[in-house]
Amino acid sequence: MTGLLLAEFTTTEKWVVNSFWGVIAVVMVYAALRVVTTKNVVHAALWLVVVLAGVAVQFLFLGAEFVAVTQILVYIGAVIVLFLFGVMLTRASMGDDETVADEKRAMAAVVGVLLLAVMAFALVDSFDDVEITADGPQSVTTVSDSIFSQYIVPFEAVSVLLLAALIGAIVVARQD
């Protein structure tokens, strides 16, 4: 009984879980469309919160509790907050902002489609017809064991990368 949502769902019929998954996916797609179509930068950030919260719930359905909570802590609690903070410090106009770059839409659409194609290919290529079953929540011990043994080199590389970015930001921001 150490599940967040799964305690209830593992015993339930599969179609119930699948339909919940579908409802959340539809909401996410709608919110994602609003992120790129709205003219108000603050509204775009708030729609992005809906998308990211949806991702967190989808992770819960897959039994990846730790990843779901990290998604909330890092993306909603930090990235979006900093994003909103930056927008409000610089251009917090109420109502629609007509200067939102329209001429870059075509390029953005191309990049978006390309990304979608790459990710869809990667997913289909690696999972094809593997059925993903959630056998209860994934334990944190498993996650930490694989990070600190099998994936220790990428983990340390990412840490060094982030540290370098941090120092770079300080160097750029310092006046003296």
Place this chain on the structure above:
Amino acid sequence: MIAAITDPWWFQTTLRVVGGLAAVLLVAGTLVYLHLFKMVSFMQSRLGPMEAGPFGSLQLLAEVGKFIQKEDIFPRKADRFVFAAAPFVVLMSTFLLVVVVPGGPDAWFVDSEIGIYLGMAVSSVSVIGILMAGWGSASKYSLLGGLRATGQLIAYELPLILAVLGVVIQAETMNMQGIVLAQAEGEIFGWGAIGNPYILTQGVAFLVFLVAMQAELTQTPFDMPIAESELVTGYMTEYSGMRFLLFFIGEFATAGVFSAIAAVLFLGGWYIPGIDPTAGIMNVLGPIVLISKVVVLTFIVFWVRFTFPRFREDQLQKLAWKVLIPIALANIVVTGVLKVVF
């Protein structure tokens, strides 16, 4: 609250919703009456509310009635949806936070393996609500208040989480029940009569946690976001009636929930020395013990609130980044080394 595995999920869910409402509203009400109405009055040599009910104990209901009757005012240029939704986002974060606090061996809402991590994650969502309130009001006082609040909450979230890490290292689990049991079964140099409340070994982390908690709750001396002499009431300036009440409930309920988390992490949570922590009676005694610890901790919060003057913005940021975070990091290193050595 006590959810047997055999119960259908809708029954468990209903129990949890009712329990969560009680845990948020009753605790918030108790704290407002005890501390805001009575304790502060006594500190200032006055009686506080005395008319409604015995010793003014029904004053709170009168206040709620007054707020409900008030007109729900929207500023003309406000972004109506964002403005209206902001208090609910703040309150939602409080409700999600209360579910990680255990009240007894079987009296819990969610017994998650990553309990405290979940709590820290959902507590950071309230910042979004504050930013929504600040921007949605279309007022410069609100916007400045919202920005100040965000800068402060981001800065003090780090020492808060780093202070928790010391406890997690010592208890070897992020599960809140596990942390309580680790303290109940702990021993002080072989003497196990009162267990080992982590305030003894993690005293530094406890102090850092209390200071960071005071700032996260935006209570004086950390109330720059609602500094009334400069910003009216910051991000809450344009709110009236029910929506203002929601912010108010959120403020006091969050004070209660953060104190409950501090009580679980550092003061032993719901266990009573000498009673078997798995005994059924603990499901009744546990919440009472926990709430008395919450009252003591919130007493400290409000005592400080009504004693100290406000920090300046630069002092506030300096305290977080140059004092609290280094102390918390040093505490983690020392705890880790001692954990490996012993």
